[in-house]
Amino acid sequence: MKQVIKGNIAVSHGVKLCRVKVISAYPITPQTTIVEELSEMCASGELDAKFIKVESEHSAMAGVVGSSSAGVRSFTATSSQGLLLMHEVLHWAAGARLPIVLANVNRAVGPGWNIWADQTDSLSQRDTGLIQIYCESNQEVLDSVIMSYKLAEKVSLPVMLTYDAFFLSHTSEIVDIPEIEQADEFLPPYNPEFRIDINNPRSFGGMIGPDYYFEERYVMHKDALEALEYYQQVCKDFKEIFGREYDICEEYRTGDAEVIVVAAGTITSVTRIAVDRLREEGKKVGLMKLRIFRPVPVERWRKVLGNAAKVVVMDRNLTAGLGGVFASEIQAALYPIENKPMVYPVIAGLGGRDVTPDDVEGIINYALSNDEPTDVPLFWGLKE
Amino acid sequence: MIEIRFHGRGGQGAVIGSEVLAHAFFIEDKYVQAFPAFGVERRGAPVMAFCRVDDKEIYLRNQIYEPDHVVVLDSSMLEAVGVTQGLKKNGSVLINCKRSPNHYRDLLGDEYQLYVVDAASVAVEHRLGSPSNPIVNTAILGAFSRATGLVRIESIEQAIEEYVPVKKENNKKAARAAYERVIKA
Numbered sequence: 001m002k003q004v005i006k007g008n009i010a011v012s013h014g015v016k017l018c019r020v021k022v023i024s025a026y027p028i029t030p031q032t033t034i035v036e037e038l039s040e041m042c043a044s045g046e047l048d049a050k051f052i053k054v055e056s057e058h059s060a061m062a063g064v065v066g067s068s069s070a071g072v073r074s075f076t077a078t079s080s081q082g083l084l085l086m087h088e089v090l091h092w093a094a095g096a097r098l099p100i101v102l103a104n105v106n107r108a109v110g111p112g113w114n115i116w117a118d119q120t121d122s123l124s125q126r127d128t129g130l131i132q133i134y135c136e137s138n139q140e141v142l143d144s145v146i147m148s149y150k151l152a153e154k155v156s157l158p159v160m161l162t163y164d165a166f167f168l169s170h171t172s173e174i175v176d177i178p179e180i181e182q183a184d185e186f187l188p189p190y191n192p193e194f195r196i197d198i199n200n201p202r203s204f205g206g207m208i209g210p211d212y213y214f215e216e217r218y219v220m221h222k223d224a225l226e227a228l229e230y231y232q233q234v235c236k237d238f239k240e241i242f243g244r245e246y247d248i249c250e251e252y253r254t255g256d257a258e259v260i261v262v263a264a265g266t267i268t269s270v271t272r273i274a275v276d277r278l279r280e281e282g283k284k285v286g287l288m289k290l291r292i293f294r295p296v297p298v299e300r301w302r303k304v305l306g307n308a309a310k311v312v313v314m315d316r317n318l319t320a321g322l323g324g325v326f327a328s329e330i331q332a333a334l335y336p337i338e339n340k341p342m343v344y345p346v347i348a349g350l351g352g353r354d355v356t357p358d359d360v361e362g363i364i365n366y367a368l369s370n371d372e373p374t375d376v377p378l379f380w381g382l383k384e
Numbered sequence: 385m386i387e388i389r390f391h392g393r394g395g396q397g398a399v400i401g402s403e404v405l406a407h408a409f410f411i412e413d414k415y416v417q418a419f420p421a422f423g424v425e426r427r428g429a430p431v432m433a434f435c436r437v438d439d440k441e442i443y444l445r446n447q448i449y450e451p452d453h454v455v456v457l458d459s460s461m462l463e464a465v466g467v468t469q470g471l472k473k474n475g476s477v478l479i480n481c482k483r484s485p486n487h488y489r490d491l492l493g494d495e496y497q498l499y500v501v502d503a504a505s506v507a508v509e510h511r512l513g514s515p516s517n518p519i520v521n522t523a524i525l526g527a528f529s530r531a532t533g534l535v536r537i538e539s540i541e542q543a544i545e546e547y548v549p550v551k552k553e554n555n556k557k558a559a560r561a562a563y564e565r566v567i568k569a
Contacts, residue, residue: 004403004410004418116422166422167445172403173417174410269443352422354446 002176007168010138010175011077011103012037014145016047017183018101021072024052024063028082029115030165031105035077057082061089061102068098069204071195073149076100079165080107080121087125090158094129094220096205099152099159099190101145102130106265106316107165108351116352117164119265119317123293123325125160129220131227132293134264135163138175143244146178150187150234155227157220164316165352167266178242186241224295231292248297250289251304253279257286259367260305260341262330263314264290267348267355271314274360285364290326298333305334311341312367314360315377316349323347323377344370345377353381386534387448390433391467392457394426397521400548401457402433405525408535408543409437417442430465437534451475455528457503457520459483468492478531478566480504480520485569498569501527501562510558512551522548526559527566537563 005013011034015023023042025035041047052063057078064074078086083104093100108118122132133148135141141163148159163169196204208216228248235246253275254260263271268289278285288304305311311334315324322328327345334340344367349355363380367373388405392398399420406418414437421432434448450470459481461467468477477496479488480503489498503523513519522544529537540563541556548555 002410004407004416166419170422171417171419171445172406173442174415266445269445272443356446357444 002174004172005138005175005177006033006170006172007138007141007163008033008105008170009037010142011145012041013175013177014142015075016041017178017180018073018075018146018149018187019183019189020047020049020075022050022052022064022067022074023076024054024060024067024074025076025078026054026057026060026082028057028079030107030169031077031079031082031103033169034103034105038075057085058089061086061093064100065089065093065096065098068093068100069096069196071190071192071197073190074100075102077103077105079105080109080115083121083125084109087128090125090128090130092205093158097156097220099149099156101148101152102158102160103141103145104160104162105165105169106162114351115165117167117266117316117349118351119162119315119325120319122160122162123317123319126294126325129157129224130294131157131159131224133159133161134290134293135161135168136266136268136289138168138171138173139244140246141168142175142177143238143242143246146183146187147231147234147238147246149190150237151227151231153190153192154230154234155223157224157227162265164266182241186237228292228295228297246291248292249300249304250291252287252289254286254288254304254308256284257308258284259310259312259364260286260288260308261312261314261360261364262288262290262305262326264293264326265316267314267316267360270355270357271360273357274364277357277361278364283364283368293326296329296333301330301333302337305330305341306337308341310344310367312344312346312363314355314363315345315347316355318347318350327377342372344373346380347377348380385436385438385442385444386453387451388435388437388453388455389448389451390435390455390457391461391465392431392433392521393461394429394431395517395519396457397519398431398433398457401455401521401525402435404522404540404543404547405435405528405535406437407547408525408539409435411539411542412535414438415440415442421447430461453528453532454478455524456480457524462488462491468496471496476532478524478528480524485567489569497531499527499531499566500569501566503527503562506558506562506565509561510554512554512558522555523558523562526561526563529559530563530566531568
């Protein structure tokens with residue numbers, strides 16, 4: 001049924017449709033309304049789940065590590081400093097191979113204190129082993145919750161889906177909320193082979209020495225790569241039941257494009273507008289939307305970007321002393337190919353600053369008129 | 385695409401107003417988007433909220449800088465912020481106030497369609513908020529329907545029924561009353 005809802009409410013509906021059994025979370029702007037809605041659903045009995053109140057995000061994550069270890073579908077959500085406080089336990093969740101789903105509302109990291117959109121929080125967790133998925137619309141947010149459980153439970157790795165503060169979290173738009181029967185058909189009950197069970201005692205998370213830790217990490221890496229293959233199957237199955245199409249990344253007017261913009265989150269939406277405008281002027285430009293970022297779909301990126309002359313990478317994040325995280329990883333992926341495109345790394349929209357179609361048009365025109373980047377990275381719209 | 389910008393003070397219901405309006409357009413099968421100016425909301429502080437309406441999917445995600453219509457929930461905002469900033473020529477300004485519209489014609493000039501409605505009195509009559517702090521958002525949406533002709537009053541009433549959690553009847557009646565009382569300058 002179609003409704004006009006905010007991104008945070010879309011997440012809550014997704015969680016309900018997945019029949020999640022345990023939710024543990026600590027409120028932080030702009031994530032708060034996700035867990036407000038979920039706690040009300042739990043209180044009213046609309047959702048048959050245990051809501052565990054905790055005193056911090058570290059405990060919230062530890063709580064779902066416990067419940068997931070006991071073999072039940074578990075969910076948490078956070079933002080910014082909250083995600084950073086979870087950091088240690090994120091490593092634990094991935095290493096313990098627990099299929100937890102975490103919704104992170106991308107918010108800038110302080111100080112200075114800032115509650116607005118910025119991807120530095122989720123990108124600073126890229127080495128934890130969590131699968132990362134970036135969303136562009138409220139519909140994609142809801143659908144990604146459902147697809148994330150399917151993926152997580154198949155490959156036994158936690159998934160973090162992530163979307164921009166306010167631009168989605170507090171923006172109302174039309175979302176088609178699936179029927180529970182559709183969700184049930186797509187996502188069977190979670191029934192893991194191994195779980196904490198007092199009737200069948202096992203050891204979990206014990207010591208593993210130099211003789212096997214290495215191999216255990218190799219298997220985790222291989223399974224993460226397998227997640228890429230499997231996610232494409234998840235998307236196919238999803239389309240069959242729900243009718244909407246997703247992929248490990250998305251191409252928009254890239255076929256004959258000489259310049260391709262790479263973007264994640266809501267900057268993708270405004271880039272679509274900029275690409276359309278420039279196409280009308282006869283300029284051959286396109287867009288590659290990043291969806292799954294860990295694991296990295298290196299082969300697909302090479303295939304999409306390999307024939308372009310120039311690639312503009314939009315980063316709403318900053319690793320000080322290097323530049324944007326996406327640009328760095330796109331450059332690494334393209335390095336081995338011959339006649340590789342020139343990469344133009346751009347930092348834009350940090351701390352929630354608006355990025356408009358005019359901005360993206362300006363950035364593309366900058367790439368079109370310079371044989372190589374003048375600044376690496378280019379801080380677009382920087383005040384004097 | 386139609387872009388509508390709301391100006392008000394924290395507590396008057398500008399944000400919910402933009403959401404109810406989006407809902408009313410959705411009832412009329414439009415694509416919609418509603419969002420607040422992303423601030424840390426405080427009672428009494430200036431707030432902005434936005435509503436976009438189109439016949440196709442909306443990809444624009446930034447704030448509204450060049451609105452087609454402006455809705456002012458508190459006439460003191462006219463001195464506090466530039467409510468007509470970026471407003472398109474022939475765009476409309478709808479102001480909640482007790483004054484005659486000519487007062488604002490002098491203030492805002494001739495470039496815009498100008499409407500006023502005493503939404504505060506309407507709200508108080510319908511027990512929405514208090515005389516010192518009336519909640520005028522649903523009343524002014526009724527006035528918006530009449531002033532712009534973009535959305536039917538029945539859709540506003542249905543949106544209130546479906547979206548507003550409390551005092552549904554009072555809010556619907558307030559919207560209808562303000563619909564009847566809007567004055568064109």
